[in-house]
Amino acid sequence: MSSHPDHDWVEVLRAHCAQSSQRKVAERLGYSTSVINQVLGGKYNGDLKAVQTKVEGVFMGLSVNCPVVGELPRDRCLDYQRRDFAATNHLRVQLSRACPTCKHFRGKQA
Incomplete structure (x- = not known):
């Protein structure tokens, strides 16, 4: 896995929402606007680690080394x-x- 400076992924998410909109960020991440709103408000009860993984991949450029696909x-x-x-x-x-x-496995949760 590649490393990234100590960025708080929620702050990265917040910054991207401020630059465009929660709706556009939600679409890019594959989540609903309400999920993004709940994450930003600290009230999301779903798989927060999955949201973090999406933010880290899409907006922070973090990657994993997959034994099947390679780095992605x-x-x-x-x-x-x-x-x-x-x-x-x-x-x-x-x-x-x-x-x-794999240590990166999150399951098939949506």
């Missing part, structure tokens, strides 16, 4: 994890075996 942004790793298994897709077969044992 953290948010892309999360996207791969959430894809449905497809026996006809070689990559998805490999990921279905590798992801559950």
Whole structure:
């Protein structure tokens, strides 16, 4: 995993929302505007680590070293994890075996 200076990911999220809008940031991250609003307000009860992973990949440039794909942004790793298994897709077969044992695995939560 690549390192990044000590940035608070919530502050990075807040700054991007201030530069554009919560709606645009939410769309870019793949979340609803209400999720972003709740995270910023400290009231989100969902998988906060997943939101953090998305922010770190999309806005902070952090990456992971995947044994199947190689180095990729953290948010892309999360996207791969959430894809449905497809026996006809070689990559998805490999990921279905590798992801559950990886330290970056978040599960198939939405």
